[in-house]
Amino acid sequence: MEEKQEHIEDPALAGDIDGVKDVIFKVVFNKKKHDVSFPLDATIAQLKDHLHTIIGSKVMVIGSTFNDVLALSHQTAQLIPEDKVKPSVIKEPLSQQKIHRKILEKGPPEDAMPGLKNVKEALPPHPLYGMCSRGKVRLTFKMENDQIWIERTEKISMSTIKTIVSEPIEGHEEYHILGIQLGPTEASRYWIYWIPSQFVDAIKETILGKWHYF
Numbered sequence: 337m338e339e340k341q342e343h344i345e346d347p348a349l350a351g352d353i354d355g356v357k358d359v360i361f362k363v364v365f366n367k368k369k370h371d372v373s374f375p376l377d378a379t380i381a382q383l384k385d386h387l388h389t390i391i392g393s394k395v396m397v398i399g400s401t402f403n404d405v406l407a408l409s410h411q412t413a414q415l416i417p418e419d420k421v422k423p424s425v426i427k428e429p430l431s432q433q434k435i436h437r438k439i440l441e442k443g444p445p446e447d448a449m450p451g452l453k454n455v456k457e458a459l460p461p462h463p464l465y466g467m468c469s470r471g472k473v474r475l476t477f478k479m480e481n482d483q484i485w486i487e488r489t490e491k492i493s494m495s496t497i498k499t500i501v502s503e504p505i506e507g508h509e510e511y512h513i514l515g516i517q518l519g520p521t522e523a524s525r526y527w528i529y530w531i532p533s534q535f536v537d538a539i540k541e542t543i544l545g546k547w548h549y550f
Contacts, residue, residue, distance in 0.1 A: 365391040430503045430513045436527065440505060440513075444530045445472065451510030451532040459538045467530045475528075477542055484516075484543060486526070492518065494543045501525070502536050512536050516543075 357376045362369050370390050374383060387395045430436050448466035459477060467473040469486075476485040482494050502514040510533050515525035531539070 363387060363391065365393065429506060430515075431506045436513060436529070439468065439529055444508065444511065448511070448530050449532050451508070451530075452534040453504075453510040455534040456537050457534040459535060459542060464531070464535060467528050469526065469528050473528050475539075479542075486528075492516075497543055498524075500540050500544060502531070502540075504533065505530070509533065514539065 358373045359376050360371070360373045363372050364370075372387070372390065374386055378386075384395045431440055445466050445468055449464065463474050463476040463485075465474045467475070472487075474487055476488075478485060478491075481491075484492050484494055484497075486492065496518065498517040498520065500514065500516055502512045505511045505513060508530075511529075512531045512533055514528045514531045514536065516528070518524045518526060
């Protein structure tokens with residue numbers, strides 16, 4: 337005769353009966369529920385016999401071995417070999433990057449304006465001079481035309497500038513490297529070197545407005 341599978345649910349401890357605790361649970365077999373009370377210190381064989389008298393069918397009890405339980409309770413985190421761990425990416429300072437270092441190694445231009453570290457000043461009434469890029473650079477701010485002139489040949493509309501980035505030059509913190517982004521990607525940045533530190537914030541506010549993000 338085919339045996340039907342039973343289901344045990346809702347275990348709970350009852351009070352002491354003759355000094356022995358009973359466990360109370362429900363057995364579902366053949367769509368019928370049976371309330372069962374059984375001594376907690378009884379054996380599995382005794383439980384099987386007891387259930388047999390209730391449901392009229394042999395019971396197969398399946399459980400985990402003691403070693404299986406120990407394996408679950410003592411699981412440890414998986415160790416990753418040191419040579420497989422990816423190091424955090426550390427951004428290299430602009431002045432240490434090869435593309436900029438080649439220019440900075442030449443030192444500031446002879447006519448560089450004096451730089452002041454940890455000072456903020458408004459833009460002077462005259463153009464900023466004594467900087468360099470592909471050649472010498474003089475910056476003129478034409479507010480009436482909403483333009484910035486680099487020398488007199490490159491006239492850039494301020495509204496087309498996406499962002500401006502800058503960093504102090506290592507070893508010459510009174511000067512900055514400044515990148516004016518003219519397009520959607522970083523590849524479109526126009527780099528200017530030896531900008532006096534005291535004018536950097538004023539340049540950003542003049543071009544991007546006072547409430548800019550950088």
